[in-house]
Amino acid sequence: MAAELFPDYNDLVPGGQRRTRKASQANADGNLTDAPGKAADCAAGESGETDGHLTDARNAEGAEPARENFTRREVQAMEILAVNNLKKVYTTRFGGSQVQALSNVSFKVEEGEYVAIMGESGSGKTTLLNILAALDVPTGGAVLLDGRDLSRLRESERAQFRRDHLGFVFQEFNLLDTFSVQDNIFLPLVLAGTPYPEMEERLQPIARKLGIGDLLKKYPYEISGGQKQRVAVARALITKPRLILADEPTGALDSRATDELLRLFEAINRDGQTVLMVTHSVKAASHAGRVLFIKDGEVFHQIYRGVSSDEQLYQKISDTLTMLATGGDRA
Numbered sequence: 001m002a003a004e005l006f007p008d009y010n011d012l013v014p015g016g017q018r019r020t021r022k023a024s025q026a027n028a029d030g031n032l033t034d035a036p037g038k039a040a041d042c043a044a045g046e047s048g049e050t051d052g053h054l055t056d057a058r059n060a061e062g063a064e065p066a067r068e069n070f071t072r073r074e075v076q077a078m079e080i081l082a083v084n085n086l087k088k089v090y091t092t093r094f095g096g097s098q099v100q101a102l103s104n105v106s107f108k109v110e111e112g113e114y115v116a117i118m119g120e121s122g123s124g125k126t127t128l129l130n131i132l133a134a135l136d137v138p139t140g141g142a143v144l145l146d147g148r149d150l151s152r153l154r155e156s157e158r159a160q161f162r163r164d165h166l167g168f169v170f171q172e173f174n175l176l177d178t179f180s181v182q183d184n185i186f187l188p189l190v191l192a193g194t195p196y197p198e199m200e201e202r203l204q205p206i207a208r209k210l211g212i213g214d215l216l217k218k219y220p221y222e223i224s225g226g227q228k229q230r231v232a233v234a235r236a237l238i239t240k241p242r243l244i245l246a247d248e249p250t251g252a253l254d255s256r257a258t259d260e261l262l263r264l265f266e267a268i269n270r271d272g273q274t275v276l277m278v279t280h281s282v283k284a285a286s287h288a289g290r291v292l293f294i295k296d297g298e299v300f301h302q303i304y305r306g307v308s309s310d311e312q313l314y315q316k317i318s319d320t321l322t323m324l325a326t327g328g329d330r331a
């Protein structure tokens with residue numbers, strides 16, 4: 001299916017032909033995200049301590065022999081997120097009309113990946129992230145996070161699961177004006193019952209990295225949009241989540257602050273955290289390992305970084321957006 005939808009897939013992944021074949025064998029459902037180069041490498045880094053095969057797979061040269069030995073179970077073990085045939089239909093308040101925000105979205109994300117999601121305004125990106133974060137429920141399809149079907153979690157379990165696994169940076173920041181910046185950042189830890197000294201300990205390095213140390217006693221209405229965005233990022237990072245979902249995190253930032261935030265996301269990702277970032281910015285997306293394009297409620301196309309530099313990926317993303325805007329068929 002991947003080769004059919006994305007004919008250039010194999011060119012984009014080093015050793016792509018073989019990886020595609022192996023992964024397709026391993027994932028019997030042959031879904032869109034087989035075994036991307038960066039994902040496999042990052043996943044290997046993550047899991048290397050416990051799994052000899054995966055450590056081997058990290059070395060580009062030695063990777064393929066190790067991958068020969070992958071069983072279906074091992075490949076699945078690297079997967080942090082599986083989105084299967086997701087649908088979302090909104091019914092307006094008085095039931096007058098319906099909006100099909102997602103019609104059939106399927107993709108997988110492997111541990112350690114950095115994935116950007118692009119698509120026109122109204123294409124369903126926020127809807128998708130909200131469902132992935134278990135903040136909204138789909139009309140059809142399923143989301144498996146760490147192998148657990150979100151729809152099968154009870155409401156109380158869902159909140160805890162979200163706190164334990166996810167960091168979410170909202171498009172609208174969602175900071176509480178009645179709480180100081182520091183208390184906003186602490187909120188997920190307070191809800192998780194974390195002792196205060198530990199909260200303090202976790203905050204210091206994050207505040208330093210994000211350059212918000214001087215803002216901690218202020219209130220959200222006393223700081224700028226870009227500063228709010230950084231506070232929102234700090235709140236998402238403080239629980240050390242394995243998966244970070246960010247909705248347009250650079251939207252309110254100037255170019256310097258954007259660069260800083262992108263460097264931060266790269267560093268977080270290098271440390272092993274998986275990042276899924278919705279963005280309108282080609283520059284922001286060009287830092288990712290993979291870019292998914294959503295159109296008409298489906299994943300229309302995707303680009304793997306492969307061996308491309310940021311500049312080369314930037315060009316490929318621009319070309320794809322032009323193709324999407326001019327209504328081109330799937331490449």
Ligand SMILES: Nc1ncnc2c1ncn2[C@@H]1O[C@H](COP(=O)(O)OP(=O)(O)OP(=O)(O)O)[C@@H](O)[C@H]1O
Pocket residue numbers: 090091092099100101119120121122123124125126127128171
């Ligand atoms: N709560 C809602 N009720 C009804 N329709 C909604 C609701 N939320 C979103 N929609 C509609 O669903 C579609 C997808 O919206 P969504 O917010 O997911 O788009 P988006 O890709 O995030 O757009 P943007 O890039 O502008 O943030 C749009 O047509 C939108 O009007």
Ligand SMILES: [Mg+2]
Pocket residue numbers: 125126127171247
């Ligand atoms: Mg949105």
